Amino acid sequence: MTDAASALAPDVRVLPRQRPEAARINIVGLTRSQLQAALIAAGTPEKQARMRVGQVWQWVYHWGLRDFAAMSNLAKDYRALLAQHFEIVLPEVVTRQLSDDGTRKYLVRVAGGHEVEVVYIPEEDRGTLCISSQVGCTLSCTFCHTGTQMLVRNLTAGEIVGQVMLARDDLGEWPERGAPKDETRLISNVVLMGMGEPLYNFENVRDAMKVVMDNEGIALGRRRITLSTSGVVPEIARTATEIGCLLAVSFHATTDEVRDTLVPINRKWNIATLLDALRAYPGLSNSERITFEYVMLEGVNDSKEDAYRLVALLQGIPAKVNLIPFNEWPGAPFKRSSGNRIHAFADIIHNAGYASPIRTPRGEDIMAACGQLKSATERGRRSRAEIAAEAGQEPPPRVARRPDAPDLH
Structure with a gap:
């Protein structure tokens, strides 16, 4: 070793190894108990923890605040502790589209660069936010555009709650401090009817809804939230007991032969098994009915x-x-039933004593209608066969239209 090298070597050997800074915990999506445990772990005295949860909770979920330094009822040193250990982060809005009918569709980027879609539907007496529970979907329902995309991963509770919060940001719905109390809610209802099967991501969906329903924050009542499932039978009762929201079932067929193709999960839990689980649904009553979603496919x-x-x-x-008029998408293997046929179908259901509203398609011009959501929007013009070929799969079978299927009059 040369003298120069010898002189340098000791310095090289004793250089301290850089330790990566511990990742901060995102508060968004933590339940109250999870937040309390995290605050204690960060140095909050146990006797103060419950009070601190309430304070932070209101700042984040009632006022929509993202900056710990602005949480004025907390001591300055405690705000610094929060900023050191925690963050308040929402998914990123990549694009926002506004339909001619007022519907808003958000393309939202989550961790890993993955994307999901969120839709806000304004109506005269309510505003409904349709949120996603997974990136993609594992069910491959043949009438659904999302079903042409493979499942990537479950969304975290924070990514689910974050969809509600970013929509409130865009709508300017957070209350203003010092302003008179305003009970008007632009987002009055949340439906888990976006991308993914919520009951295949049960724990994250449950925790997210606990946050959304909490009375000291976003404060949406449990009857303002509807979870839609394609029929994951083992998790159905848990929806009532652990979430308590309303239930909708993506039904769409009256025989196993047809439903096996339209909703392939039917091959695992058929119509009879699903209906048995629904009849046993805890808390089922005329005031808390199950909604059966039925997309109308010609023939x-x-x-x-x-x-x-x-x-x-x-x-x-x-x-x-x-009753949902089929919302077509590029490469769709079905056509929408005629208006006469849909209304005649609705009349039969109504005359039997069941409410049978026909859903008005919303946001079709921006591909925001029911069954049209798809995160990889740049692939929206491709056919199912092209998408399947890219994934190295066979395209799903088409359901044959019955020959000579007459209109109902």
Whole structure:
């Protein structure tokens, strides 16, 4: 070793190893108990922890605040402690589209660069936010655009709550400090009907809804939240007991033969098994009915016989049936049932004693309508066959339209 090298070597050997700074914990999505445990772990005295949870909770979820330094009822040194250990981070809004009918669609980026879509639907008496629970979907329902995308991962509770918060940001819905109290809610209802199957991400969905329903924060009542499932039977009862929200079922067919193709999860839990679970749903009553979602597909599931079969299947279940005109998307293998056929179908259901509203398509011009959501929006013009080929899969089978299927009059 040369003298110069010898002179340098000791300095090289004793250089301290750089330790990465511990990642800060995102408060968004933590339940009260989780937040309390995290505050204690960060140095909050246990006797103060419950009070601190309440203070931080109100700043984040009632006022929509993102800066610890502005939490004025906390001591300055405690605000510094929070900033050292925690952060308040929402998913990133990549694009925002506004439909001619006032519907807003957000393309939202979450951790890992993945994207989901969120839709806000304003109506005269309510404002409904449709949120996603997964990046992509594992169910491959053949009428659903999201089903053309493979499941990437579950969303975290924070990413689910964050969708509600970013929509409130965009709508300017957070209350102003010092202003008179205003009970007007632009987001009065939340539906878990976006991308993904919520019951395949049960724990994160449950924790997120606990945050959204908490009375000292966003404060949406449990009956203002509807969870839609394609029929994950083992988790259905848990929805009532651990979340308590309203339940909707993506039903769409009256025979196992047709539902096996439209909603492939039916091959695992068929119609009879699903209906048995729904009849046993805790708390089921006429005031808390199960909503059956039924997309109207020309010549596939919209016959007079289908309508009467559906009435028979619903026996013993307090229910209403939402009839959804099929919202077409590029490469879709189905067509929307005619208006005459949809109304005649609705009349049969209604005359049997069940509410049968026909959903008005919203946001079709920006691909924000039911069944049209897809995170990889740049792939929206591709056919199902092209998407399947890219994934190295066979395209899903088409459901044949019945020959000579007459209109219902």
